[in-house]
Amino acid sequence: MESANTLTSTVKARIEAAGSDTELRAIEREYLEKGGVVAGLLAAVPSLPGPERPAAGRAANQLKLEIAAALGAARERLASADLDQERSSAGFDASLPAQHSPRGSLHPIVQLTRELSDLFHSMGFLVLDGPEVETDEHNFEALNIPRDHPARDMQDTFRCDPEGKLVLRTHTSAVQVRAMRQLKPPMRAIVPGKVFRQETTDASHEHTFHQMEGIVIDKDITVAHLISTMKVLLRGVFGREIEVRLRPGYFPFVEPGFELDARCPFCKSGCSVCKQSTWIELLPCGMIHPNVLRSSGIDPETWGGFAFGLGLSRLVMLRFQIDDVRHLLGGDLRFLEQFS
Amino acid sequence: MHLSYRWLARHVDLSGITPQQVAADLTLSTAEVEGLTRFAPCLSDVTVGLVKTRIKHPDSDHLSVCTVDVGQSEPLQIVCGAPNVAAGQLVAVALSGTELPGGLKLKKTKIRGQESNGMICSERELGLGEEHSGIWVLPGAPHVGRPVAEALALEDWVIEIDNKSVTHRPDLWGHRGFARELAAIYGRALKPLDVSLPQAPNASAAIAVRIESAACPRYLAVAIEGVQNGRSPDWLRHLLLAVGQRPIDLLVDLSNFVMLDLGQPNHLFDRRRLSPAGILVRGANSGERMTTLDGVERALEPSDLLITSGGSAVALAGVMGGESSKVEPDTSALVLEVACFQPAGIRRTSSRLGLRSDSSARFEKHLSPTLVAEAAGHLVRTLQSIQPDARITSQVSDVGAWMDPALRVNLRPARVRAVLGAALPDSEIRSILERLGLAVEAAENSWSVAIPSIRATKDLTAEHDLIEEVGRIHRYGNIAERVLVGELTPLPRDPRQDLVRRAEDRLAGGARFHQTISYSFIGDELLDQLGLAGAEHVSVVNPVADGFSSMRRSVLPSVLGTLHGNRRHRADVRMFEFGKGYLPEERNSSGEPREVHELALVWARPKAATERPWSADLLLHMQGVVEDLFVHLGLDVGAESLGAAAVEAGAKIPSWANPGRVKRLGKAGWIAQVDPRVLRRLGLSGELASEVVGAEINVDALLAAPRRKLGYTPTPRFPGSKIDVALALPTEISAAQGVAAIERAGKGQVAQAELFDVYQGPNLTSGRKSLAWHVLLQAEGRTLDEEDGQKFLKRLRREAELLGGELRSE
Numbered sequence A: 001m002e003s004a005n006t007l008t009s010t011v012k013a014r015i016e017a018a019g020s021d022t023e024l025r026a027i028e029r030e031y032l033e034k035g036g037v038v039a040g041l042l043a044a045v046p047s048l049p050g051p052e053r054p055a056a057g058r059a060a061n062q063l064k065l066e067i068a069a070a071l072g073a074a075r076e077r078l079a080s081a082d083l084d085q086e087r088s089s090a091g092f093d094a095s096l097p098a099q100h101s102p103r104g105s106l107h108p109i110v111q112l113t114r115e116l117s118d119l120f121h122s123m124g125f126l127v128l129d130g131p132e133v134e135t136d137e138h139n140f141e142a143l144n145i146p147r148d149h150p151a152r153d154m155q156d157t158f159r160c161d162p163e164g165k166l167v168l169r170t171h172t173s174a175v176q177v178r179a180m181r182q183l184k185p186p187m188r189a190i191v192p193g194k195v196f197r198q199e200t201t202d203a204s205h206e207h208t209f210h211q212m213e214g215i216v217i218d219k220d221i222t223v224a225h226l227i228s229t230m231k232v233l234l235r236g237v238f239g240r241e242i243e244v245r246l247r248p249g250y251f252p253f254v255e256p257g258f259e260l261d262a263r264c265p266f267c268k269s270g271c272s273v274c275k276q277s278t279w280i281e282l283l284p285c286g287m288i289h290p291n292v293l294r295s296s297g298i299d300p301e302t303w304g305g306f307a308f309g310l311g312l313s314r315l316v317m318l319r320f321q322i323d324d325v326r327h328l329l330g331g332d333l334r335f336l337e338q339f340s
Numbered sequence B: 001m002h003l004s005y006r007w008l009a010r011h012v013d014l015s016g017i018t019p020q021q022v023a024a025d026l027t028l029s030t031a032e033v034e035g036l037t038r039f040a041p042c043l044s045d046v047t048v049g050l051v052k053t054r055i056k057h058p059d060s061d062h063l064s065v066c067t068v069d070v071g072q073s074e075p076l077q078i079v080c081g082a083p084n085v086a087a088g089q090l091v092a093v094a095l096s097g098t099e100l101p102g103g104l105k106l107k108k109t110k111i112r113g114q115e116s117n118g119m120i121c122s123e124r125e126l127g128l129g130e131e132h133s134g135i136w137v138l139p140g141a142p143h144v145g146r147p148v149a150e151a152l153a154l155e156d157w158v159i160e161i162d163n164k165s166v167t168h169r170p171d172l173w174g175h176r177g178f179a180r181e182l183a184a185i186y187g188r189a190l191k192p193l194d195v196s197l198p199q200a201p202n203a204s205a206a207i208a209v210r211i212e213s214a215a216c217p218r219y220l221a222v223a224i225e226g227v228q229n230g231r232s233p234d235w236l237r238h239l240l241l242a243v244g245q246r247p248i249d250l251l252v253d254l255s256n257f258v259m260l261d262l263g264q265p266n267h268l269f270d271r272r273r274l275s276p277a278g279i280l281v282r283g284a285n286s287g288e289r290m291t292t293l294d295g296v297e298r299a300l301e302p303s304d305l306l307i308t309s310g311g312s313a314v315a316l317a318g319v320m321g322g323e324s325s326k327v328e329p330d331t332s333a334l335v336l337e338v339a340c341f342q343p344a345g346i347r348r349t350s351s352r353l354g355l356r357s358d359s360s361a362r363f364e365k366h367l368s369p370t371l372v373a374e375a376a377g378h379l380v381r382t383l384q385s386i387q388p389d390a391r392i393t394s395q396v397s398d399v400g401a402w403m404d405p406a407l408r409v410n411l412r413p414a415r416v417r418a419v420l421g422a423a424l425p426d427s428e429i430r431s432i433l434e435r436l437g438l439a440v441e442a443a444e445n446s447w448s449v450a451i452p453s454i455r456a457t458k459d460l461t462a463e464h465d466l467i468e469e470v471g472r473i474h475r476y477g478n479i480a481e482r483v484l485v486g487e488l489t490p491l492p493r494d495p496r497q498d499l500v501r502r503a504e505d506r507l508a509g510g511a512r513f514h515q516t517i518s519y520s521f522i523g524d525e526l527l528d529q530l531g532l533a534g535a536e537h538v539s540v541v542n543p544v545a546d547g548f549s550s551m552r553r554s555v556l557p558s559v560l561g562t563l564h565g566n567r568r569h570r571a572d573v574r575m576f577e578f579g580k581g582y583l584p585e586e587r588n589s590s591g592e593p594r595e596v597h598e599l600a601l602v603w604a605r606p607k608a609a610t611e612r613p614w615s616a617d618l619l620l621h622m623q624g625v626v627e628d629l630f631v632h633l634g635l636d637v638g639a640e641s642l643g644a645a646a647v648e649a650g651a652k653i654p655s656w657a658n659p660g661r662v663k664r665l666g667k668a669g670w671i672a673q674v675d676p677r678v679l680r681r682l683g684l685s686g687e688l689a690s691e692v693v694g695a696e697i698n699v700d701a702l703l704a705a706p707r708r709k710l711g712y713t714p715t716p717r718f719p720g721s722k723i724d725v726a727l728a729l730p731t732e733i734s735a736a737q738g739v740a741a742i743e744r745a746g747k748g749q750v751a752q753a754e755l756f757d758v759y760q761g762p763n764l765t766s767g768r769k770s771l772a773w774h775v776l777l778q779a780e781g782r783t784l785d786e787e788d789g790q791k792f793l794k795r796l797r798r799e800a801e802l803l804g805g806e807l808r809s810e
Ligand SMILES: [Zn+2]
Pocket: A264, A265, A266, A267, A268, A269, A270, A271, A272, A273, A274, A275, A276, A278, A279
């Protein structure tokens, strides 16, 4: 029978050489479990001469402890080697493409409308909605555009009946009147929405498009406030300071009325977007005409205000450099997917 | 409208101010300039030449060989085909290298053997009108060798004005009006213009004019004789050409000139064609017809105003003259008409007949009746400056119930500052008004401002109008910006906007749908395909195209309309749209149809070749999307009102829905497979064969739906017991009935029953299907043991038998 010492070195050598948990488990069974070597040694102790027994018992127990410790160390060594293997870059191709989940998208007009709604809401503007099938009264008469007014030519109108008592609203300004009649000044509101013009369509003309009307009615409102608000708007849209200019523009429901041009954000000295002029005609605006205030029961001597009409579709096209307005309402996924 | 820079300079001194500057300043103070172009640019490229000699071409009957001095050291030989070419003429020569308006680029060439070093040009070849019967013999004594434009002082620029930007300015429909603006902008004087009618000694009686309609407030007629009609002088032709008006003959050109100069239309009749009885202005008789100058016969209505003579119409008042009375090349005696007509009637007539003329465009803007006499005087005086023998031979007939619109408007200078937000001193405000021709009578705080007639018809009638005048001449760009101020109070939020935004985020995000915005119009073809052709729709009377007059009743059809195109490019198509449907049968007191806010969802994918497992059913996935959305929106999906439920027989389901595969979403809408017949009509067959499901949800019904309450229930303290069960049930028994059986068998202990398999096939008795659930049993206050499970299964076996089936496994 081998001595405990010899056994210790033999077992330790086997444990250190073991390459798998299965081998270690076999050694564990052979030595430490029921009927194993250590158990044999211990069982043999009573048959030894009296004085040898204590030492033999201690040696067997010592052997058991050492084997258990060596097994623990070996298992740790194997696990660590496995982890090292996982941490190796062998076979790793960093250039393989990502596996995407499909994506959805928000319509670009909705994206812009949200940005502007948030911007104006933060400045105390309500966001209002109104009907798209409108009365002549709201769309024209109350906005200082009576029948036979040449300004009606500027807005070719879809009529829902031969006399045009009901029309598809030609501008979101129609909601101005509703707002002024329902709310009490002071008020600030924007109205994003669909508008309609009876127009032959091509890459730059649509019969259905989106606008955003804005109105402010308060005491002591001046052209100076209008200019400031428009600059805030443009900063919001383009993310930086944009030079603007106001020039006379004619809209019957404002006076003075303006066209607001923005310095072309795409060039320094002229490009196709600004038709080489470095200015982009962006939105009509002006001080609300006293007749319009009066027709909504607001005293123009006490209250004044301004209004602006932003072309959302046009702005979306400018921002994303979209070359054909018909994409916007065309429902083509190949277009819509680009805005996710 | 085109303006000529040279023409403007006839009315205001523009020395030192370039055409570019004029265009920029008009844009910032007056009207939108759409373009600035050089007039007849080739005139700067062609050279004044003197024809030294001309001989007949040796090999041609109609060609000549000329030598022409073009200011170079030697005269050039040029072959010319014009019959009127002669030695001694000053002509316009295009040398080789020059490009002419038609795109012709000249080069040295040989014509029938004779060398030709350029071309002697006709007016047409230079873009100066139609004259092409011979070469253009230059007037005066231009310097040989110089560019023609410079030598004849023909350099000009054309300023193109956007007509829409001057709709409200009747005074800006002629050059003098724009010159008045420039005078105000530059602080220069408007040049005086004598527009008085010359005295007519020994004049015969006035032409009899009677007005029968209030639509003609003023009518002036005067006879003129001694006119030799023919070609207009070049200065007149060139001004007209510059603004795009084709010269015709002296009389037509003069009439146009006065209109384009003062903005007042006028008309010349050949006296021979008028009845000696004179002129009657009246409404048309019903059924009356007349042929206008453009040769078109027009059917008239009583609202059309006519100028008649001897019972027949000679002009459609303010719109266009009549064919029968127009001036001819041999006209020498004429009647000049200058009149004022009410804008509304002109507008109605010209838009009904689709006949917009320079004249109707101006009358529509509401011209001042005072312009009538001024235009008459201007025309006669201009005519006499060209033909001194022309003279007025009748007394002036000037009739009508017109009134001078000139008025006074009060202006508070403090109000100007308050509206503009600019610290303008009184003196500057006053200066601007006076430069614009408005006389100011200043009192302490309120001024009385005299508005001249030409600006008083509708443009300047109130204080605000004057504030605009000051603002635009002062320039809005000179006003410093000021930030809005206001009281800070929390703003209400719109619940519908909030709901829509949350839903959009959920659908575009987690559910991976793409958002569309579609036209509100829906084509007849699509309505047919969807079986909606018979439904009542809101419609327009003037659609953009035939078959596109209807407006959708609901949003989903619009989205279905895009499927064919989208499925061609994409296998999996998921789209949603928030929009409006328009219901004509529910109108409010103003007649407006009800507009319903809807959410439409469409999900399409290729039709499977073999049957998919139950869990891949697209309808169930769509239902999952919708239910998840409702949870996200905080709606109580468990509530009866929103849970998807089977549809009772005979219910009115949407026309697009497959009647065999439809579920109701309470009051909020529908979720269904799209009817396979609709899909076939949409062209989704063959390669594009698709499985399509849709949902149609009323947004306002969601707003009214019960909210889900978030609350806490204690987590179970004792572990539950999980059991998988499978029931073989007759096919007509629903999964819901199976769940009810499980719940009855559980006696209140069923915490969860999750369906994980649906099977129909070989191992089952026919007419049966197998449904399998993971069941979790849970009891309060104790741990469930094996015996509890056995009792549950025993009860479930009986329940299954009561349903006509059996418990398959345990
Ligand atoms: Zn640019």
